[in-house]
Amino acid sequence: MICGSKNKSYLKSQNLKIFGQGKLNGRIEISGAKNSALVLLAATLLTNERIILENVPRLTDIEKMRNILKNLGVNILDKNNTLEIDSKNISIKELPYKLVNRLRASFFCIGALLSKFGEAKVPLPGGCNIGLRPIDEHINGLKALGAEIIIEEGIVKAKIKDKRKKLCGTNIKLKCPSVGATETLIMAASLAEGRTIIENAAREPEIQDLCQMLNKMGAKIFDSGKEKIIIDGVNKLGGCTHKVIPDRIEAGTFLIAAAATSSSITIYPVIPNHLEAVTNKLQESGSKITIKGNSITINGKEIKGVDIDTAPFPGFPTDLQAPFTALMTIAKGESKITETIFENRMNHIHLLNKMGACIKLNKNVAHIKGVKTIKGMDLVGSDLRSSAALIIAGIIAKGNSNIYGLEHLDRGYENFESKLKMLGINIKREFKKRTLNDEEYKVNSETDEIPKFRAA
Secondary structure, X not given: OOOOOOOOOOHHHEEEEEEOOOOOEEEXXXXXXXXXXXXXXXXXXXXXXXXXEEOOOOOHHHHHHHHHHHHOOOEEEEEOOEEEEEOOOOOOOOOOHXXXXXXXXXXHHHHHHHHHHOEEEEEOOOOOOOOOOOOHHHHHHHHHOOEEEEEEOOEEEEEEOOOOOOOEOOEEEOOOOOHHHHHHHHHHHHOOEOEEEEEOOOOOHHHHHHHHHHHHOOOEEEOOOOOEEEEEOOOOEOOEEEEOOEOHHHHHHHHHHHHHOOOEEEEEOOOHHHHHXXXXXXXXXXXXXXXXXXXXXXXXXXXXXXXEEEOOOOOEOHHHHHHHHHHHOOOEOEEEEEOOOOOOXXXXXXXXXXXXXXXXXXXXXXXXXXXXXXXXXXXXXXXHHHHHHHHHHHHHOEOEEEEEOHHHHHHHOOOHHHHHHHOOOOEEEEEOOOEEOOOOOOEEOOOOOOXXXXXX
């Protein structure tokens, strides 16, 4: 659900009320991938011709990116989940801090702007507080392509050096397979002079989706989805129509929710091999998975504890670590969850323990001893995926829960509670007159106090 208010506290005055111990049943349609749509929107800056982007999810993060593009002069026509994008009249100027400080994906614009116009000024990125996520790989790669970059007062200022008109293709070896850096450098290299080879590139489906759209626009990109990507620069890129891939993280979240409640649901459309690491672990933990074309059906059974280590694609996605941890709280036996990608992505653990889970956390490793039941509580999620985990926990729990922090949830899940309702969960969004303080996340209200809030 998207709320159009400009008041930052608006979503903080809302909560999801969940009546626990629910069951899911039915079929649900998966939205377009947020992480793909964001970078595809940035890529539209590379052409003066019209781009039609289909299957774009309606999310607050997408709205933020649209506002960033509009600030540059991009004309965007919105028809439900299809955007018609015209970038021919954009002007190069510094992106306002207020537009980009809460959206890390806004930094992706730097590669497109630099390659097309020879210069770019972009504030350092923001986003969920789940770790440092440095931009060194972006910067070093752009420098290797021929950019001169300085960072002053939180602004990254880049321009093509030596009075050249174009970036120059080169060999780049990433120190780690950063998704954002790989995407930034692919966009920058698409209009560079000569061949660029990116080694140790990220292999995520969202990168493959970007390369497919760029190739439709006239780019020459080879071997996307592999550890070495080759880009032969072209003089210009044209328009195209492209459909955003299904969101594998949303799909995985619904599969995990079904497993947690021993339920049976079908999700569609999906690309099953995007979810292989997740479905393998769900099968290992006791669920039956059936794949038919672009749909996956799960039949949840008794849950057994399994271990997971998050890893870059095709490994288990870090974005599903928190929801899977919620599942393991009620698994039979013990499990171990190891987060290897982000250092601050265990913020949900102490909240799950408050609900009655038995989890011992040692740095980024969670040792879980399954319990029979957890209890409903009033809680606040502090990032996107922890909020999803708390909702799954609320569905599992005995009793009712109120989950706050929806300004995070609505960044990445389109109509989440509506879809859960369609599957039979008793859940509703409540709109309060009270709001949560930005710093302390406490309730300011003359009405009854909500039981103790704890920030994830």
